[in-house]
Structure formats: structure tokens, C-alpha cells
Amino acid sequence: MSGFHVTRSSTLTLVSSIGAVALAAVLASGALWASNDTLRLATDVFLYVALACLWNFLAGYAGLVSVGQQAYVGLGGYVLFALAAKANMPVLYTIPLLGIVAALLSVPSAKLLFRLRGAYFTIGSWVLAEVFRLTAILIVPLGGGSGMSLPVRVAQTLGRTPHDRFVMTYLIALALLLAILVMIFLVLRSRIGLALTAIRDNEVAARSNGVNVDRIKLVVYVAAASATAMVGGLIFLQRLRISPDAGFSVNDWTALIIFMVVIGGIGTFEGPILGALIYVFLRETLATLGPVYLIILGAVAIAVMLVEPRGIWGFVRSRWGVQLLPLGFFVGKSPQR
């Protein structure tokens, strides 16, 4: 007699999970064979994918549509420069500290911003990012409005030759990205993930069933802020220079990221990764277009929002029922007894 049961896994999720682990191993081995240019580009990709996944975690899963995540990108960059250049702390040790500093700052920020509902939260998050930017301008020891560079001696602690430094940043960025992906994956499979799905479907019903909505959103906001700051630290470690306008840029760290997520598929695990890859591919092929480039991306994102709000991956998933990672549930046939 054959029966049915509800399961997360299928042959496809098993194959793609093994594939994901294999891909991570191949990427890690890149440190041994890739050229400097490839390493730099790959590091860029890792950091964009990380930012896209984190913004999607906030907006796509927790409904917190922030346009102020540049607050934490810039914060991470500035705290790393301050600790490494001014306090002479080894660069590697500063990275977890960035996460802690951002988490501590994000708790009171969230308490304030959560007083604004829905769309007002969105603009409130932008105000917060502006507060961070204007504050950075006032901090003279960190270069004020014109910013600062990371001294060569600090950069050299990562590796004596440029190649060694590229390998080092590449490996840290890869490790950070994998940690972020695993974190989001585990959260989505946990009780919090179930609560997020409930909130997304109907917030009032979720509340009445005992979901502590504000607490769940706080957890997601703090986790995203903390990880975003670590990514921000790495971005500016790679650039070796930071200024308030670059660190807290809404175009670089929010607009582009939002476009990637919307095009790839908001509210899906795979969508932001796909969106970031598409973005980098376009950037490498159409690099010289300047402002036209942002106009095209913005127009495509609007078109996606109007025509297929779930983005490319959402479309693929609903059209062919593809789920690469064991995150959803579906009905499977039980083996015959």
C-alpha cells in the first residue's frame, strides 16, 4: 500500500545541496589557482551576493523594506578603519567586532524605527542612514567630510604581496558569505522562519496565534545589520579608502542591491544570488554606460515589479515547481511497505 507524506527534501534538493557544498569547495580552492583580477571580481561578487541576500532577508521575509542599509555598510567600513588604523588592532580580529558594534547600535535604532509602520519605516530607515553619514562628517580624526585611507602598513598585515592580500580578502569574503547564507538558511528552517511565513501571509492572524511579531522582526533586523556591517568592513578593506559619501551611499549599497533582489526574485532564497550574478555580469559587459546603466536597471526593476513581482526565480519556481534547497514543504510519495 502506498501512502503520502509531507517532506522538505526531494531528489532535486538532495542533488543541489550536494552541488552547493561542492561549489563552495571549488570556490575555496580558487585561492590556490585564480589570478588577481579573478580574485578581485569574485570578492566583489561574494560581497554583492551577501548584501542582496541580507536585504532580501529583511524585506522579502520580514517585510522590513529598508532603504537605509547603507548605514551599516558605512558603519562597518568606518569601525574597521578606526580599529585597524587608529587602535592598531589586527584586521582579522576587527571583523567580528564590526558585527558586535552594529548589533549593539541596531537595537536602539530598531526600537525607534519600529514605531513607524510599513512605508514610513522605509523613509525612517533612510533618515537613520543620513544621521550616520552626517555624524561621520563631523568626526575629524577619521577624516571628516573627505574621509581617510587605510595606511599601507595596515594593509600589509593581510599579506606582503598584493596577491597574498587578494587571496586573504577573497577567503574572508567567501567565509563571510557562506556564514551568512547558512545563517539565513537555518533561520528560515527554524521556528522563526515559520513565524516569518505566518507574518507574511497575515500579520494579524500570526499575532493572534501567539507569534511575537515585533520580537521576530527585531531579531531579523539586528542579524541583518550585524552581518551587513561585516560585509561593509570587507568592502572598504578591499578599497583601502572610505569617505562619508562612499560609505553611506544610497545608490551603491541600497538602490543597486534592491534592483538585484527585485530582478532575481524577492522573498526567495535563490533569487538575490541570481540577481547579484546578473548585475555583475551586466556591469562587466556594459561598464561604460554610467548613469544610463542605473536608469536601465531601475526601469527593469519597475517592469519586473509590475509584470512578475516574484522576479525571475519566483517565476521559475512557480512555473516548474523548482525548489533547489530544502526550505519549503511538499507532498511526496512514501516508499512502498
Add this chain to the structure above:
Amino acid sequence: MEHLANALVQGVMIGGLYSMFAVGLALIFGVMRLVNIAHGDLIVLSAYVALVATQSLGLNPLVSLVVVVPVMALVGYALQRGLFNRTMGADVLPPLLVSFGLSVIIQNALLMSFSADNRRLQAGSIEVASVTLTDAISIGVLPLLQLVLAVLVIFGLQLLLYRTAIGRAFRAVSDDPKVAQLMGLNNKHVFGLAMALSCMIVALAGVLLAIRANFDPATGPTRLIFGFEAVIIGGLTNFWGTLAGGIFLGVVQSVASSFDPGWQILAGHIAFLVVLAVRPNGLFGAAN
């Protein structure tokens, strides 16, 4: 002391302008629960429309309003019918992301057409005309005009909302869009008219701003934020609260700037966050 009094007076004047930024936002939020992130960029867009009108037709910027206001009304109506109406629904995500995309598109389109250079509208002798009150306090005619126009705009809006058929339609779709539709209103058209009206106020504010201060394609978001802060400080109850919110923000910025210009905008943001912490319903809203 007089120095402080002067800062206070100037703050009240600039507050009039901020409340005009805010009223346009509050209107469309009130009618259709839409928060338009491109609001600030539409203000800057009107300044550029006025720039083109003054340069090509040789008009005084204040006279160019005759062109800019209808143009922006059309832009607003078209945006609502062509873009925003397709995103209206229970989910807040689509209108936010679409208006954010629009904001980025307007900024970069202006950047391509006009470069990143600072611009300013030349309005002639009215720019420097002023009324002297005491040795330390004199009121510019132009800032005074801004405040008076802000009061007139709000007065006119109240009349429109409570005394005319279109105002009744705005209130009806705001209270219950479904019933409004059953009563024979075309909601999409009403939403279009609300956005057109918002953009007419935006046009007025944009031109006044452009006479008073330099602008470039990237200055929109700051205007959006000032308007938003005025709305929240004012308490979301009525337009007079929004005027009070704008004036409060203007005064805080102006007083802070009189001590240290570097603190002008930051002090405004901090005052907003403090209001949010202490009185989340706004300084002038109903106590909850």
C-alpha cells in the same frame, strides 16, 4: 539674544517651504495610502522644468509657475495612471519599490541632461528685498512669500477637501475605496487627480526652493526626508499639523545652524528621532 531671535524667525520662514514639501506627501498618503519615495525628486524635476522655461522663454521664475504647475500636474496624473495605480493593493512593497526605482531614474535622467552642476533660478530684485524689523532681524520678502503661500496652499486644500465635489471624492476613496467605487467614483481617476494636485504643490515648492538655494540632480532625497519629518512631527492628523511640523523642523535647523552650520541638517534629523522616541504620534497629533 537677537541673534537667536533672528534664527527663530528665519526658521519659521523656511518651515513654510518644508511644510509645502510635506503637504504633497500627506495628501497622497491620506487619499490612497501611497508613500512616494520619488517625491523629493519630483520637487527637483520641477526646478529643472522651471530652469528650462526661464531660459527658453525668458520668464521670471515666479512667472514660470504658469508653465511649471500645469506640466507637473500632467506628469503626476500620468505617473499615477500609468505606474502607481498598477501597484495599489494590500502589499506595501510594490508601490515602495516602484517609486524608489522612479526616484533613481529621475535622478540619473537629470544627471545626463543637465550634468551634476549646481543650478539656481534668478528671480531678480525680489531675491534680496527685505523688511527690516530691528537691527539684527530682517525678513526677506521671498521667504515671507514662501510662508504666506504655504498657509494659502493649506487653506485652499482644506476648502477643496471639505467644500467641493472633488474633495468629497478624495475623502470617499480614502475612507473606503470599494464603497466609493460602488457609488460611481472612478477610483483610478480620483487617485490620478490626487497625484496631479500633489505635483502642483510640488511644482510651487520646487520653484520657490530653486530661487532660494542651489540645486542639483542629487538633492531630491533630502527634500523627501524634510517633508517626511514634517509630516511625522506634525502628527498625521490634518494639514495644519503638517504646517506646524514643517515650522518646527525649520526652526530647529535654523537655530542649530546659527551655532554651527555643520549641525543644521543633523540637528533636524535628531529632533525628528527625539520626537519619535518621546511622542510617536507627533508633537501636534492627537494623544494616543
